[in-house]
Amino acid sequence: MEELRHNVLVHRVDAMGFPTASVVVVTAARALVVDTLTRPQDMEPVLEALAERAPGRRRLVVNTHHHWDHVYGNAAFATTDIVAQRACPRLLEAQLRGVSESVPAPPPDGVPLPTVTFGDRLTYVGEDETVHLIHTPGHSEDSLVAYLDEAAVLLAGDTLEWPLPNLGQRDASEIWVRTLRQLKQLPVTTILPSHGPALGKELIDANERYLTGVYEAVADLKRRGADRHELDVPAATLLPPGVELDEVYQAAHRRNLEFAWDEA
Numbered sequence: 497m498e499e500l501r502h503n504v505l506v507h508r509v510d511a512m513g514f515p516t517a518s519v520v521v522v523t524a525a526r527a528l529v530v531d532t533l534t535r536p537q538d539m540e541p542v543l544e545a546l547a548e549r550a551p552g553r554r555r556l557v558v559n560t561h562h563h564w565d566h567v568y569g570n571a572a573f574a575t576t577d578i579v580a581q582r583a584c585p586r587l588l589e590a591q592l593r594g595v596s597e598s599v600p601a602p603p604p605d606g607v608p609l610p611t612v613t614f615g616d617r618l619t620y621v622g623e624d625e626t627v628h629l630i631h632t633p634g635h636s637e638d639s640l641v642a643y644l645d646e647a648a649v650l651l652a653g654d655t656l657e658w659p660l661p662n663l664g665q666r667d668a669s670e671i672w673v674r675t676l677r678q679l680k681q682l683p684v685t686t687i688l689p690s691h692g693p694a695l696g697k698e699l700i701d702a703n704e705r706y707l708t709g710v711y712e713a714v715a716d717l718k719r720r721g722a723d724r725h726e727l728d729v730p731a732a733t734l735l736p737p738g739v740e741l742d743e744v745y746q747a748a749h750r751r752n753l754e755f756a757w758d759e760a
């Protein structure tokens with residue numbers, strides 16, 4: 497596992513082309529696992545790291561939101577409390593019942609639902625580190641971030657993403673922008689999104705500019721009669737200079753334009 501900070505370890509897997517991270521945070525009293533990726537087997541390196549680096553700590557799993565690439569490994573932690581935002585269990589159950597092309601079948605061991613939920617904020621105070629879980633709707637109704645107070649690190653889930661965010665919550669663009677402005681108030685130096693490299697606070701501005709830009713450009717095209725499938729909004733006009741998109745994120749950008757078109 498990669499060491500982002502002393503006692504902040506990162507394990508990444510590929511989830512349908514998206515590099516996706518699970519993060520272990522070791523404090524004096526606890527070991528937190530933020531997201532369980534796509535299947536219980538993805539958690540093997542995480543379980544090894546916990547045994548090696550965090551013996552005797554109270555374990556806690558956090559689901560940043562209900563999407564499959566963040567929770568399908570929950571069964572690797574059958575006897576551990578799983579913490580999530582209050583809307584997560586309902587949304588996860590619906591995802592498990594539904595059939596969707598973009599969501600693979602759940603693993604054979606099933607997906608245990610979160611056992612501990614909160615509304616706006618849940619704080620774990622510790623001698624050496626305090627971890628705040630903060631509800632940050634926008635990408636999904638149940639999205640949360642984990643803010644490590646001492647380390648000044650933000651584990652952003654899919655609330656922030658590089659090179660661009662994936663629209664996922666219906667009619668929530670204003671809610672998401674409000675969330676981003678709230679995150680800008682946090683004194684963080686490092687932001688690790690679930691998908692993408694560790695960056696600084698410039699990621700928040702980049703995502704805000706992209707989100708507002710997508711909705712403005714699509715509304716403008718729709719007014720001028722453009723069809724849902726011919727939305728010509730080059731991502732480069734909405735991203736920081738020099739950012740090149742791979743095929744996975746080109747497709748994500750096209751999905752975002754159509755998602756916004758359905759609301760404009």
Ligand SMILES: [Zn+2]
Binds near residue numbers: 690
């Ligand atoms: Zn994701």
